Amino acid sequence: MFASFVDRPVLAGVISVLITLIGAVAGLSLPIAQFPEIAPPIINIQATYPGATAQQAYEAIAIPLEQEINGAQNLIYISSTSNADGSVGMDATFEVGSDLNAAAADVLTRAQRAEARLPQAVRDQGLEIVKSSRQRLGNVVLYSDDNRYDELFLSNWAETQVIKPLRRVTGMGRIVNFSNKRYAMRIWLDPARMEALGLSPSQIVQAIEQQNAQITVGSLGKEPVRDAPAFELQIVTKGRLTEAREFADVVIRANPDGSVVRIRDVGRVELGSEQYGSRSTYDNKPAASLGLYQNPEANAVEVMKGVRATMTDIAKRFPPGLQYRIALDRTEFVEASIHEVIKTLIEAIVLVVVITYLFLQNWRATLIPAIAVPVALVGTFGPMALLGFSFNTLSLLGLVLAVGLVVDDAIIVVENTERLMEEGEAPREAAREAVNEVAGPVIATTLVLAALFVPVAFIPGLTGQLYNQFALTIAISVLISAVVSLTLTPALCGLLLKPHDKAAHRSRWRAPLRWFDAALDRATGIAAGSVGRLSRHLVATGLVFLVFAGLTAWMVASRPSAFVPQEDQGYFxxxxxxxxxxxxxxxxxxxxxxxxxxxxxxxxxxxxxxxxxxxxxxxxxxxxxxxxxxxxxxxxxxxxxxxxxxxxxxxxxxxxxxxxxxxxxxxxxxxxxxxxxxxxxxxxxxxxxxxxxxxxxxxxxxxxxxxxxxxxxxxxxxxxPQLRLDIDRAKAEQLGVSLQSLFDALGTYVGSSFVNLFNKFGFVYQVYVQSESQGRRTIQDLSRLTVPNNRGEPVQIGALVTPHFVSGPTxxxxxxxxxxxxxxxxxxxxxxxxxxxxxxxxxxxxxxxxxxxxxxxxxxxxxxxAGGWAPLIFGLGVVMIVLLLAGQYESLRLPFVVILVTPLALFGAVGALALRDLPLDIFGQIGLLLLVGLAAKNAILLVSFARDLREKGEDAVTAARDAVRLRLRPILMTSFAFILGSLPLAVASGASANARISMGTVVIGGLLVATLLTLFVTPVFYVAAERLGERRGRTGEPGQKEHGKDDREPGTAPQPAE
Missing domain, CATH: 3.30.70.1440 (Multidrug efflux transporter AcrB pore domain)
Structure with a gap:
């Protein structure tokens, strides 16, 4: 079937061009990200209880909300922080892959049920519920080099001119102003003047509530009226106040002599800040610092692109001297990581081409698998786009490792063609016979690798997301490479390869290559000769393997584990x-x-x-x-x-x-x-x-x-340290002081009272009443504060309370x-x-x-x-390999011969980690999964050829020995192509280097050891399996034919290329 493509090179070329074009177009639409969507969805709730302590905020806000939200569908945990300033932040975290919109709707419904149990002061402030990530995406800072603007101005410029447009950036979650100096109308009371005039803080609050109100009056002449006037006039009047002087003119009390007491008579008014408990700087200069948090569903790179474009536009309207900087941009690390991985990908391609030339020693033969690499890699982009993948660290690492895999199948076809040409066949005939001989092993190894990774796609949660894109990227690329290797590669072999020039082979410049050939021939002889020697000691060989497998199991169990490596992200x-x-x-x-x-x-x-x-x-x-x-x-x-x-x-x-x-x-x-x-x-x-x-x-x-x-x-x-006030309730009653008046006075003088709202600059701000600093610095200041009794007489608070130093929570x-x-x-x-x-x-x-x-x-x-999934992942991989090979070979023995190479790969991988003192993290585990398929691939090549030779009449030992002779060169070529292609990973530096180092170390160490030992172990186990089958009398299985049915003598086979 595939041999027909040798005679139809245009069709083969068209197939590859179509694959490449579709992939290239799809690649333009793939987004860039650090990882797949691995973050669990988070719904953030913010609430404030003005003047409350941390414990009071927890009891009044956090407990009712948690009781309702706990138990939401797919909720994995809920956490809250109740602060000493009365603010409460709560995060409801859901399973990875949960519908974020459904989770938000569920949380909102539950929060609304709890709202009735929240204090009125909390409801007045409102609940803020947003979809947000816990990790900061970036920081935008506003500052001036000459310090002409203070933090209050910078913070409010950010609130009015910057935060609003940034909130409209697609994918933006919440924005936290770390300066937190939002404008507020601050009424600072003078306790001495208040006492002299016999006023209480509650009277100030009541006066502001009455005179700073949103008032609607109506219209004159509005229907229905008799004798309707010619005009209808809407009535407007001053409701909410806007200026500090207007608040200073608020009348508190009218005296009998016709005079009035205004707020300016007992204090001062200024446009100040809601709070003064934080300070923000950039390079130690006053600044407004905005923390940006993305929507969990959003692509971080796209969000920050939007942020940069928005800030560029806003900066055109900055006042003189105001500057901004994106002081922290986490996507810089993402983009640098992607750049490093792409650089690694290019290095891997170059190294694979070099090792291919070293083995084939023919530029025409080297060009053929080199062409297969971009076709398979670019063609992978199409299915990636259909599956919703992105260019991220894991998918690109999959492509890096795929370089060594996609070239394997092409190398096998080209090497087999070269071998047949050295035996005297013409290029086109050699290509036809070669592709017919290797089509079975190529399809088998491709299906094994693809089947190994496909079950990973069904693993739920974060572990599944981490494995998924890496595994499926490799599986897709390997499937495409198999198509290319069985269509385009044989067609190119027939077109490009020429009969061998023995004179050119003996030229002086090829002397180093002849040395390499001689070394390879010696290695082939050693490996083939060992088959017979080890086959005479099957029990001893098996015992040594069991010891080796036990040592491997101990090494894997004792190797320190980790989840993901810590990376240099460019900030701390x-x-x-x-x-x-x-x-x-x-x-x-x-x-x-x-x-x-x-x-x-x-x-x-x-x-x-x-x-x-x-x-x-x-x-x-x-x-x-x-x-x-x-x-x-x-x-x-x-x-x-x-x-x-x-x-x-x-x-x-x-x-x-x-x-x-x-x-x-x-x-x-x-x-x-x-x-x-x-x-x-x-x-x-x-x-x-x-x-x-x-x-x-x-x-x-x-x-x-x-x-x-x-x-x-x-x-x-x-x-x-905290100050506890024990109130003498009996004495308060005796002196005619109501507890509510006492609490109001303390709350207003010391804690500040939120009164109501006012409008300015197109925003709504809050009004606060609080004592000047002289009334709230020390215990003595607190004791001297007064509250009027029911007769209008001032009573010092110190006469009603006893202070004690205690300790409490931040x-x-x-x-x-x-x-x-x-x-x-x-x-x-x-x-x-x-x-x-x-x-x-x-x-x-x-x-x-x-x-x-x-x-x-x-x-x-x-x-x-994640720790519980690793054994299941490897177990599924092994089961898939066994089932596929059992179906192909119609045997249960031969699949186990193939799978027994797994401990060899694990030994090399874990040993390499130990030599570099690295833990076995999630990237190493992904590499181990890949190794299972790679090691099995080499074993399949040996077993498939040995099986074919057995069917042609050779005994088990001879078939195994000749399979080693025939397949050692392509096995070493494909293995070392993969190893060298992975070398840039193991020696990586720069952004996301640790992830690449972990994966590169595992695959290089594991494949190196597995390749070298497979050449000795697999043939011996094949012999043992065949002898076991003969003793059990399974005459229907391959390997049970009578000798001499083939036209060759037993023990002879086509010789490998010189």
Whole structure:
């Protein structure tokens, strides 16, 4: 059938051109991404309870919402953070592959049911529910080099002019203004003046509520009226106030003498900020910093393209001196990674062509498989587009490894044609016979490789997403290469190959190649000769193999495991924790110091600083801060991010003011914001925050003793100094002070009271009432504040309350509806993440009381789930190979001969990882799956030819020996073509280098060992299988023919090419 293409080269060419054209057109539409859509969908809920403590916000907001949202379909975990400023952030995380719109609708419905149980102040602020990723996509900063604009102006310019258009960028999720200085009308009360005039804060609030209101009056002459006037006039009047002077003129009280008391008589009014608890900088200059988070379904590269285009347009309207910079762009790493993988792909193609020429030693013969490579690779783009794939790290790694695979089938056809031509056949006849001889093995090996990967497509969750595009990309490329090898390759052999010129073969410049041929002939003789010797000691050979297999099993089991390697992504996080209770000003000084140290590093391009907010747990508190140093591009620096981190860690190791914890960002987009492991310690008994904090402190101390753990830190603190006020309720009643008046006075003077809204600059802003600083600096200031009693007499608050120093939480965290403390873990340099997870779980089982439990989250959670799929994936691969070969050979023995090479490949792969001190991560596991097919492919070539020779009358040993002689050259050629094609992976550098190194190390080590040992082991096992079949009397199986039925004498076979 396939031999007919030798006589129809135009048809063969048309088939390949069509495959290439379809793939090229489809390739133009494929998006670019770092990974497939692996991030679990996240629905983020934001709410605020003005003036509330963290515990109050947790009880009033988080608990009702969690009770309703918990149990949503496909929800895997729900977490919340209730901050000391009354804000609550909640993330509902769903299974990978869940319908994000359906999840959002479900969460919205459940949140609406809970809304009735939320305080009115929370409902007034509203709930914000958005689809968003947890990992930051980028940061846009606004700043001025000459500091002409303060942070308040920059933050509000961002709110009014930048955030609105950025929200319209396709795929944008939420945008966080880390400056958080949104305009607000601030009424600062003078407690002394308030006392002198006998006013209470509630009177101020009531006056503003009444006089700053949206009023609708109606129209004059509007139908129906008698004697309708000629005109209808709509009545307008001043409702909501807009200017500070208007609020200052608000009348609080009219006195009997006709005078009035206005707000300006008891305080001052300014257009200020909603909050003053954070500060934001860029390169230590005041800045507005906008954190961009994408919609989980969106393509990050396309979103950032939209951001850059939008910012370019907005910048045209900037006032003088205002500048912006995209200070952090995570897609730069994505694009650099793709560039590095494409460069690796090109290097692999060149190396494959070189090794092919080394074996074939004929430029015409080398050109034929070289043509097959671009046809198969480009043709793969078409099915990739149909399946919704993208150009990402995994699919492109699949194409890199496919280079060595797609050339294999063409090499087998060309090499067999060359061998027949050396025996004297003409090129066209040789091509026909060659393709007929190898069509069976080519189809078998192709189906084995394709079938090996297809079951992976049905694995659910994150593991399935990681395996899926890599596996199917290879399977598609191998199927296309088989079509090309059986159609275009034989046609080109008939057209391009010429009879061998023996004189040219003896020329001087070919001397090194003759040396290579001689070495190959010696290797062929050694391998073929070993078949007979080992066949005489089948039991001993089998025992040695069993020992070898047992050693392999031990090596695989004992090799440290990991999920994904940490990469140099071009930036890192420096989280700052000051002493508990430190002011934001003190924290800002530490943030600035860390920024100066980072900017002094030659590889650091810029820094994004924030004081008043942590980055490890995204907690808002005055004694937390962070810096995000961004590095220069990978090709402009010699060192890695690890080198920079190491120096900064050493510099701030024993800093007297604060603790600096430097971490890498998460290696998987959408799974948390940082690298390392994240553990949630849960209180399931309701013992309270302090008991949970004590349990966490003891557990962390024991975690630090584990050799697998390099560091353990609680991301929040429960030992924060707080002031507790015990109210003498009886005395308040005696003095005529209502508790509500007392609470209102405290809440307004100290905590600030949200009153209502006003309009300005086309936006709606909030109005707050609070005491001037002299009424809220110290305990004495608090005690001197007064509240009017029912007779209008001022009563000092100090007479009604007794202050006590206590400790409490910075923030209250919960995980899966239980109060929790989040623990960030770093693995020790000598340990893998898998070993660390196992060690922590063992410790938790013995060190924690029964009322406490631990749960993994983010990357660690996914790693735990992924660990259970690896054995099933390999098991399915082996089963598919056995079933296909059993159907082809009509035998159950020969498939097991093929599959027994698997331990050889695993031994080489795990041994190579051990030599390079690398853990077995997800990329290594993907490489192992590929190795199963590659090792089986070589064994199939040997078994298929040995089987054919047996059918022609040779005994088992002779057939196995001659199969080695005939197939050693193509097996070595295809194997070393793949090994050299994978070499750029194993020695990779730059962006995403660690993933390529892991996969390259596995496939090179495994295939190298498997190829060399397969030539000795597979023929011997084939002989053993045939003898076993003969003893059992299976006369119907191949290999049971009588000798002498063939026209050749037993023991003779076509000789390999010289």
């Amino acid at each position: 996080f420096a989280d700052i924790a000051m002493p508990k209770g430190a002011s934001v000003a003190r924290t800002a000084a530490m943030v600035e110091e860390v920024g100066r140290a980072a900017l002094a590093e030659p590889s650091v391009a810029g820094t994004i600083g924030v004081a008043g907010r942590g980055i490890l747990a995204d907690v808002t508190a005055p004694f937390y801060g962070f810096q995000i140093p961004t590095l220069t591009p990978w090709d402009q620096r010699e060192e890695t991010v690890t080198d920079v981190i190491g120096r900064l860690r050493q510099r701030f190791k024993n800093h007297p003011d604060g603790v600096l914890r430097i971490v890498d960002p998460s290696p998987l987009p959408g799974l948390g914001s940082r690298g390392g492991l994240t553990l949630e310690l849960q209180d399931r008994s309701g013992a309270g925050g302090l008991a949970l904090a004590r349990a966490a402190e003891g557990f962390i101390a024991k975690l630090k003793e584990l050799p697998e753990i390099g560091g353990a830190t609680a991301t929040t603190s429960y030992g924060v 923030a209250v965290l919960s995980y899966n509806t239980y109060p929790a403390i989040e623990i960030a873990l770093d693995t020790a340099e000598s340990a893998s993440s898998g070993a660390a997870i196992a060690a922590v779980e063992r410790l938790a089982g013995t060190a924690l009381p029964t009322d406490y439990a631990v749960e993994w989250t983010e990357v660690a959670y996914q790693e735990k789930i």
